[in-house]
Amino acid sequence: MTLEEIKSLDKKYYMNTFGDRTPICFTEGKGIELTATDGKVYKDFFAGIAVNCLGYGHERLTRELCDQVSKLIHISNIYYGESQAKLAQSIIENSCADRVFFCNSGAEANEGAIKLAKKYFTMKGENKRIEFITLKSSFHGRTLATVAATGQEKYQKPYKPLLEKFIHIDINDIDALKNAVSDKTAAIMVELIQGESGVHPLDREYVDTIVDICKKNDIVLIVDEIQTGIGRCGELFAHQLYGIEPDIFTMAKGLGGGVPVGGFAAKQKFADAFVPGDHGTTFGGNPLAMRAGCVVLDELLNNGVIENAKTVGKYFEDKLNSLADSSGKIAEVRGAGLMLGVEFKEEIAKEMGSKMRDKGYLVGVIGTKIFRIVPPLIITKDDVDGFIDALNSVLEQA
Numbered sequence: 001m002t003l004e005e006i007k008s009l010d011k012k013y014y015m016n017t018f019g020d021r022t023p024i025c026f027t028e029g030k031g032i033e034l035t036a037t038d039g040k041v042y043k044d045f046f047a048g049i050a051v052n053c054l055g056y057g058h059e060r061l062t063r064e065l066c067d068q069v070s071k072l073i074h075i076s077n078i079y080y081g082e083s084q085a086k087l088a089q090s091i092i093e094n095s096c097a098d099r100v101f102f103c104n105s106g107a108e109a110n111e112g113a114i115k116l117a118k119k120y121f122t123m124k125g126e127n128k129r130i131e132f133i134t135l136k137s138s139f140h141g142r143t144l145a146t147v148a149a150t151g152q153e154k155y156q157k158p159y160k161p162l163l164e165k166f167i168h169i170d171i172n173d174i175d176a177l178k179n180a181v182s183d184k185t186a187a188i189m190v191e192l193i194q195g196e197s198g199v200h201p202l203d204r205e206y207v208d209t210i211v212d213i214c215k216k217n218d219i220v221l222i223v224d225e226i227q228t229g230i231g232r233c234g235e236l237f238a239h240q241l242y243g244i245e246p247d248i249f250t251m252a253k254g255l256g257g258g259v260p261v262g263g264f265a266a267k268q269k270f271a272d273a274f275v276p277g278d279h280g281t282t283f284g285g286n287p288l289a290m291r292a293g294c295v296v297l298d299e300l301l302n303n304g305v306i307e308n309a310k311t312v313g314k315y316f317e318d319k320l321n322s323l324a325d326s327s328g329k330i331a332e333v334r335g336a337g338l339m340l341g342v343e344f345k346e347e348i349a350k351e352m353g354s355k356m357r358d359k360g361y362l363v364g365v366i367g368t369k370i371f372r373i374v375p376p377l378i379i380t381k382d383d384v385d386g387f388i389d390a391l392n393s394v395l396e397q398a
């Protein structure tokens, strides 16, 4: 089909939640490159919003998924699953958590984490612990509880009154944090680097204060690692970069290398709050998604992919900072590993994004001033050099 034919079907039948999409339809990918219906090839520095960590057409992931599809795609969680057990082992042996639960998406993972924190206090008989503290400009998902958790009015407004009691405080403001905490606080939930609103890292002192407050008051610390996790920031999880141990953390995006999968992991004391029947899923933890997760974790941990995210990420950040100095058009470069944000001085992000696309480079554009750069974790320094040359040349025309 041509792009025009696909577009007209979409406009007629699909709910209008995505508005006017970027007028491209991809048909296949290899490495970090995507090919569109018109044959044009793009280098992808957005990775399906920080998802396709091994790039496209990854030889081993493709082979193992084809093998899995030919054997078994889905089976109920009333039975045991080999890949599910192995992926659980891999997550737990490489993190501070003791137990994990697998679901299908990031929002579902956060819902599960919120339920677990609530159940923890129900079990303890502390029924007034009903408040959750989250941060302004955060993004935690699109279900009702995660929309309530998300500290952005635009996502909440159409759905008020919201179900849960979430208090949203300014990022990196220690006084606001201290003022928000009370004997009603059940949990504090944060992204360590806010992705969706523009790649905003939390200060280390602020994070240490959160950890301290949670410990002293038996408040559950939930870290949303849906975007920052699975090697994205140069460690398996971003909380490892910060040197902290959350009580519960969530994951999704990169975990399946493109196959939908999410999960939440908890320390034993919190995991124990769930007893049989408290939580469940039909599709979560299915053999296909779990096989994908096993390949991704093995490639990340044992085949140098996390190391690559760390070294190429640092190289990328340095190059962007040099470009900031030479062009005079970039206000700030932020982030860690291969989760990088570029904030321009002027409102040129949309124009720059579309000019980069014309040059065959895909990036995420946030608002009017920010690029979100979250490429596959397999990119090379040469790929970065190509991106920097392209950005340099579009900035020269700005």
Ligand SMILES: Cc1ncc(COP(=O)(O)O)c(C=O)c1O
Binding pocket: 049, 105, 106, 107, 108, 110, 139, 140, 141, 142, 191, 195, 196, 224, 225, 226, 227, 228, 252, 253
């Ligand atoms: C930090 C964070 N949490 C939660 C979500 C929701 O994940 P999903 O879209 O898989 O439900 C996202 C998605 O962008 C995210 O970036």
